[in-house]
Amino acid sequence: MIFENTLTFAQQQDSQDILADYRQKFYHPVIKGKEVLYFTGNSLGLQPKAAKEYVNAELDDWARWGVEGHFHATNPWVSYHEILTPASAMIVGAKESEVVCMNSLTTNLHLLFVSFYRPTQQRFKIISEAKMFPSDRYLLETQVQHHGFKPEDAIIEVAPRKGEHLIREEDILAAITEHGDELALVFFGGVNYFTGQLFDMKKLTDAAHQVGAIAGFDLAHAAGNVPLNLHDWNVDFAAWCTYKYLNGSAGNVGAIFVHERHGENTELQRFGGWWGHNKERRFLMENHFEPMKGAEGWQLSNAPVMGMAILRSSLDIFQAVGMEKLRAKSIKLTAYLEFVFNQVVEKFSDINLEIITPEAPEERGCQLSVKLVGIDKSFFQALTEAGVIADFREPDVIRLAPTPLYNSFEDVYRFGQTLSHLLETWK
Structure with a gap:
């Protein structure tokens, strides 16, 4: 599939996503009055709305x-x-x-x-x-x-x-x-x-x-x-x-x-x-x-x-839902995150952010680990302040997990926009 790093493309993919409605079955954190981009399902999954019931x-x-x-x-x-x-x-x-x-x-x-x-x-x-x-x-x-x-x-x-x-x-x-x-x-x-x-x-x-x-x-x-x-x-x-x-x-x-x-x-x-x-x-x-x-x-x-x-x-x-449908979306959503990430990062040759997770879908799940080279943990902290909830693992890795049950293609696109803005100001 040919990806595009555009809002129109991301929203089109969401409109065709047979699992899109499941996003509404979970609470999405609102921090400082703004719904965050949550990419930390590999650390703590979001709360199902039915849990209280x-x-x-x-x-x-x-x-x-x-x-x-x-x-x-x-x-x-x-x-x-x-x-x-x-x-x-x-x-x-x-x-x-x-x-x-x-x-x-x-x-x-x-x-x-x-x-x-x-x-x-x-x-x-x-x-x-x-x-x-x-x-x-x-x-x-x-x-x-x-x-x-x-x-x-x-x-x-x-x-x-x-x-x-x-x-x-x-x-x-x-x-x-x-x-x-x-x-x-x-x-x-x-x-x-x-x-x-x-x-x-x-x-x-x-x-x-x-x-x-x-x-x-x-x-x-x-x-x-x-x-x-x-x-x-x-x-x-x-x-x-x-x-x-x-x-x-x-x-x-x-x-x-x-x-x-x-x-x-x-x-x-x-x-x-x-x-x-x-x-x-x-x-x-x-x-x-x-x-x-x-x-x-x-x-x-x-x-x-x-x-x-x-x-x-x-x-x-x-x-x-079943694991077959979840896996199908996971492969596509993770590949889109990889595409958007690489498109953004390649514009900044003086900053080295490297994905260390395998490229082949059969060798990974819905996680991309990004190694910070020449950038310290303060970059991760800035990403958090900008409304992206990922996690950091010592000494220098940010983990991003586009979880198929509740993450969307638009989430990924907006992450790319946030990342691009941060890299521009980081220079």
């Missing part, structure tokens, strides 16, 4: 029923998490038995590592990407230490080659082969938070399995962003948060995936809690833990219903 319904049932709401609320709380399962399974390409919403992201990963990182003196190494999200790196460091290993011996980080920003797939595969006999786990972020690089999770999973290792993923920046097919890819386990692309509200409940071949194995080591216990006998208050089959067997505590109600208001939208 969904939460109020549970508050009303709490007022009406008290503790009996667990069984008599319109959506009984004892099984509330099950309402979120169909949409969650659709989003990550899983069977419903393989998915459950619970806890929070890093908590869930630690719980999954209990089951899937079982190192021996021979097999103890973990291969991951360099420049992981810090919480994941802390997870790996403390997990290997917990098992008596040194991080410098156990954690193998695959980094971009010198002078490059992205990790080459062949370098990951080579590392898996090189350390195969000692490898316990391959663990990557499905989409790297810093560069926006989308990894080939099926290929990494296959490579891990070929050397006898487990494959797991942090999908914080992938779930709700890119199509996933975890079951068919044979991924062993995964976890994700719900407050980024899934618009679940700040710090809300996370979710996990456990492949059915593991979920059916109730002998698999795990930490127990009463919500993961056989639900037919849960309230008999027995002493022996009998895990449920499927991902639900990793639950610990009963559902945080109010937070889940907020998440439900967004997942209902995802279920109505």
Whole structure:
């Protein structure tokens, strides 16, 4: 498609966008009396307008029923998490038995590592990407230490080659082969938070399995962003948060995936809690833990219903739209942002702003990471003051996420106009 950096073109694309009406289902922040251009769905998604209605319904049932709401609320709380399962399974390409919403992201990963990182003196190494999200790196460091290993011996980080920003797939595969006999786990972020690089999770999973290792993923920046097919890819386990692309509200409940071949194995080591216990006998208050089959067997505590109600208001939208339509718009909208950005920046040869996210649509989601070269963080602060809400990651990257559910082509065009004005005054 031939793009044009004009308001007429952007508005024409919006008029043809079959998802355009969904923009009105979200609140758009107004700061200093002006609606901002919000490109931070990769950090915190916008609030669905229906969220208040969904939460109020549970508050009303709490007022009406008290503790009996667990069984008599319109959506009984004892099984509330099950309402979120169909949409969650659709989003990550899983069977419903393989998915459950619970806890929070890093908590869930630690719980999954209990089951899937079982190192021996021979097999103890973990291969991951360099420049992981810090919480994941802390997870790996403390997990290997917990098992008596040194991080410098156990954690193998695959980094971009010198002078490059992205990790080459062949370098990951080579590392898996090189350390195969000692490898316990391959663990990557499905989409790297810093560069926006989308990894080939099926290929990494296959490579891990070929050397006898487990494959797991942090999908914080992938779930709700890119199509996933975890079951068919044979991924062993995964976890994700719900407050980024899934618009679940700040710090809300996370979710996990456990492949059915593991979920059916109730002998698999795990930490127990009463919500993961056989639900037919849960309230008999027995002493022996009998895990449920499927991902639900990793639950610990009963559902945080109010937070889940907020998440439900967004997942209902995802279920109505489907990932195929979201991905189609995402590819087009991200490409338009890339086009507008490059058109603006090429006029300013003395200022170097470089997109470090892969150019190929199949290697990225709806995020573009822009490296500041010769410009400090004050440029990002000026962008914020001008009404563009993006985010900054040290030492020098601005991340922009044109989210297909609520961002428009006109948003992208107006971003280009704002960027152009700032660069003119910056000179």
